[in-house]
Amino acid sequence: MKRLSLALEQTPRLVTVKQRLALILLCVVGGALLLASAAFFIVEYVSFHRALVETTFPLAETIGINSRPALGLRNNHQANQILATLKGNSTIRGAYLFDANDQPFASFQPFRSFSESQEDLLPETLLTEQEIRSILIDSGRQYQFKGRYLALFTPVFDDGNKLGTVYLVATLDNLYQRLRWWGGIALIILLMAMTFGFILAQRLQQSISHPVAQLVETMRQVSLSNDFSLRTEKLAHDELGLLADGFNTMLEQVQLRDRYLEEANRFLEQRVKQRTQELEQSNHELIASRERFLQMVDLLPQPVFETDHNEKMIFTNRAGRQTFACDADDLREGIPLAPLFDGPLPSTETPNERLLRTHNGQQFPALIYTAPLIRNGRTEGQRGLIIDITDRKRIEEQVRASLREKEVLLREIHHRVKNNLQIITSLINLQLRKTPGALRGEIEILRQRIRTIGQIHEKLYRSDDLSLIDFDIYLKELAPQLLHLDPGKTDITIHHDLEPLQLDVGIATPCGMIVTELLTNTIKYAFAERTRGEVFLFAATRDGEVTLRLGDNGIGLPKDFETNRRKSLGTQLIQSFTSQIGGVIHYTQRAGGGTEVEIRFPQTLSDLRQQRQA
Known part of the structure; x- marks a missing residue:
């Protein structure tokens, strides 16, 4: 209403409606005559x-x-x-x-x-x-x-x-x-027409300007007195009359709204008073809750902290103040964390291990848990928890030392087992010198079986990992040794197609025994009538399953193989070791002549256990 009053006070300085109507009429008449004169x-x-x-x-x-x-x-x-x-x-x-x-x-x-x-x-x-x-x-x-x-x-x-x-x-x-003559005449006619237009405008504007002036005067009185009960008089039944009716209707609506606003204002005052009391009560509760929170945080043995967007610590509990030797004044100014945390603060919620520095310069290992502090969609800092893991580090070092001792002990056990198997092999060698030819071959096969187990233990105590065997390297070393079982078979070639393959010791030992039995049978029976031949070794792994394939270009499988395999000790051992590692074995005739044996089994003991549980 103040703005409206100022506008009404400045109204006399502006061009009135009466003057505007006269000016418009004069401009229309003058413009028409000027256009006519220009055309002439x-x-x-x-x-x-x-x-x-x-x-x-x-x-x-x-x-x-x-x-x-x-x-x-x-x-x-x-x-x-x-x-x-x-x-x-x-x-x-x-x-x-x-x-x-x-x-x-x-x-x-x-x-x-x-x-x-x-x-x-x-x-x-x-x-x-x-x-x-x-x-x-x-x-x-x-x-x-x-x-x-x-x-x-x-x-x-x-x-x-x-x-x-x-x-x-x-x-x-x-x-x-x-x-020039016509121009003078046109000027005289223009002056006469404008004079007539001015007189006509004076007569016509009364019917327009008077209702408008009365409407303006009513508006002035309403704006100055804030009395919305005033009404303007309707002097005509044209658009100006509709304007007067609309103005009176507006004043009536404003009067009703003013009365409603007064009632709403009284209601709001009461509501604000009530809400103020509720807010004061909530404020007391918040203060009490904050004090409880601070007391509980101070009871924590681990430091908790909060930073601003400049990575300055602005809050910490009692443990943090003791660790970093700071007080409330230091926290108000903000304590840079880079010197204390030996670098920038991690921005991930996963634990981050750091070496922290105390107030006296001592360093200690700690796990830092942080979470971003987000307000209004913007990251304004971080909150975090510090866990001192000095004791855990000491225990971990003790565990590692114990593991090293156990590894040394386990290597010693494998070494002694290998030596004991070597002693047994030596005793068998002594016995072979006194054994007649009929039994000599069987004892030689037994000696090779013991050597196969001994080589696995040798690989274990020489390996960096006591639980895994590089089985592809083991096969390359094992196959040539088995050729010496039959001194007459000196011209047998072994072809390798072995992918890098690591097996658990629990799988490598039975698998080594299977290869020993298969190669022994191949050398003994596949090339029975000749001294020259070829042996093929293949090993690969796909999706946690190992495929081991051994083939030859010998005489192939006998017709009564299925019957004899149940009676042979070697085939029984192969079947037993295959079942032990959860594998499947297949015997087939090669297209170019000879035999091919394929075994599929899990690569790790965990896969073997899952297979047996399923």
Whole structure:
């Protein structure tokens, strides 16, 4: 309402509706008359130019006809007399006659004396000599308006022969005199029309400005007194009457809303008072909750902290204040964490292990848990928890030391087992010297089986990992040793296609025994009638399953193989070890001759346990 009052106080400085209506009417009347006058002047200007050309051309042709004898006889005096007949024509300002060679021949200028020189015969400040020459060469009827003059050319012919050219210069002074006269009349009519329009506007504006003025006065009173019960009087049944009705309706609605706002204001005051009491109670509860939180945080043995966006610590509990030797004043200023945390603060919620620095410069290992502090969608800092893991590190070191001792002990056990198996192998070698030939082969196979187990233990105590065997390397070393079981088989070639393969010791031992039995049977039976042959070893792993394939180009499987395999000790051992490692074995005849044995089994003991549970 204050803004409206100021606007109403400034209203007299503005143009009123009454003045605007008068001004609009005067502008409409004046604009209409000006447009009409401009149209009249344009029509008059164009018509006069056209009439001047139409009257001057016949005059020039008459002069040309009368000048034919003078041009033919080269009589300058007669030609000048003919041109002098134009003295009574007020529109002609110059008349010139050129001969057949386009040279000045005669001239007449009412306001100049005639001169025989070529320069005097040409008109000044109208057309240049070059423009005149170009027009004369065209030998046609031409005219040009330049400034306040008309330049008109007409050739003179006699029996088709050009005798010369008539050049007339006519003035437009009559046109401008008529335009000045009409302009004065138009000005007088414009003044009379505007006077009539002003009087008419004074009469018409009363029916418009008076209701508007009354509406403005009512609005002024309402704005100054804030009395919305005032109403304006409806003086007409037109748009202004509708405006008055709308204004009165608006005042009525404002009055109702003002009454409603007063009631709402009283209700809001009571509500604010009640809400203030509730907020005070909530504030007391928040203060008590904060004190409880601070007390509980201070009871934590681990430091907790909060940082701002500059990675400065602005809060920590009692454990943190003791660890970093800080007080409330230091926290208000913010304590940089980079020197204490030996680098920037981690921004991940997963634990981050760091070496922290205490107030006296001592370092200790700790796990740091952090979470971003987000307000209004922006990260404004971090909150975190520090766990001192010095004791855990000490225990871990003790566990690692114990593990190292156990590894040494386990290596010693594998070494002693290997030595004991070596002793057994040596005893068997001594016994072989006294054994007759019938039993010698069986004892030799038994010795190789013991050596196979001994090699696995040797690999274990020499390996960095006591639980895994590089089985591909083990097979490459094992296969050549088995060729010496039969001294007569010296020309057998072993082909390897072995991928890098690591097996648990619990799988590697039975698998080594399987390969030993298969190679032994191959050397013993596949090449029984010859000394030359080829053995193929293949090993690969896919998706946790190992494929071990052994083939030869020997005589192949006998027809009663299925019956005999149940009676043979070697095949029973192979079947037993295959079941032990959860594998499947297949015997097939090779396409080019010979036998191929394929075994599939899990690569790790964990896969084997899952297979058995399933």
